[in-house]
Amino acid sequence: MSTASRERLRRLVRRSDADPAEAALLCCVEAEPTLDVDATLLRLDALTDPLRVRGYARSSPDVAAAALADYLAGEQGFTGDPATFHDPDNGLLHRVLETKRGLPITLAIVYVAIARRLETPAFLVNLPGHVVVGLGNDTPPVLLDPFHGGARLDEDDAAARVEANTGGRLAYRRSMLRPAPAAMVVRRLLNNLTRDFSQADRPHDALWSVELRLLLPNRHPDDHRELGALLNRLGRFDTAAEAFETYLELTSDEAPGREEARRAAIEARARMN
Secondary structure, three states: OOHHHHHHHHHHOOOOOOOHHHHHHHHHHHHOOOOOHHHHHHHHHHHHHHHHHOOOOOOOHHHHHHHHHHHHHHHOOOEEOOOOOOOHHHHOHHHHHHHOEEOHHHHHHHHHHHHHHOOOOEEEEOOOOOOEEEEOOOOOOEEEEHHHOOEEEOHHHHHHHHHHHHOOOOOOOHHHHOEOOHHHHHHHHHHHHHHHHHHOOOHHHHHHHHHHHOOOOOOOHHHHHHHHHHHHHOOOHHHHHHHHHHHHHHOOOOOOOHHHHHHHHHHHHHHOO
């Protein structure tokens, strides 16, 4: 755990101009405490240099879209990892830069980082179930899917993705194509890591992913309940009880899971004796 990196992350995600790559790497410090965030950001600068040399700086969104897909997917080999989708490494940006395999969100962060270094407006689009990249200032923006080789998407494609990823429960709206704020991006990234670390039986890592979620301005009461469950599993019964009790304080009687949290808090207190 790094107090300095956590404080830097807490401040960064509250900025409207936050760099999603920097935020993602600050999360990675928890997994690899010796990681030099600023040096890794320089690796992204170096990754951009070939495109800059070819004259793609300040390109139009259409030109930038083709250049990014050809370079990052075609030349560099960045692509999705469906075979081992839930490997936690796919959610850690420093590992994605090494393996060139990742989740939709981490690959989208790479594309956005490179596009911004080429002075092309770029942002993450938080579509339900699948993050993509938006380029340019028009509505709708130019859309790319880094997980599928930088494939170009139109609005019909985006609508089909929403329907498929939600089982038809959500209807596509153009507002879904708005830039995702940094806090939303980081929360989605951390949610993935909590899930994947838990499935990989790595509770210590799942714990820091929830602790980081609690630093965000969009933290949820459920984060405290998840924190309590992980602390309980790790035998830290005093702080587990406190986390469950915080969840109870922040929720109404109608909230799901309140009775389970109440019992868990009592049991954790009992195990302290």
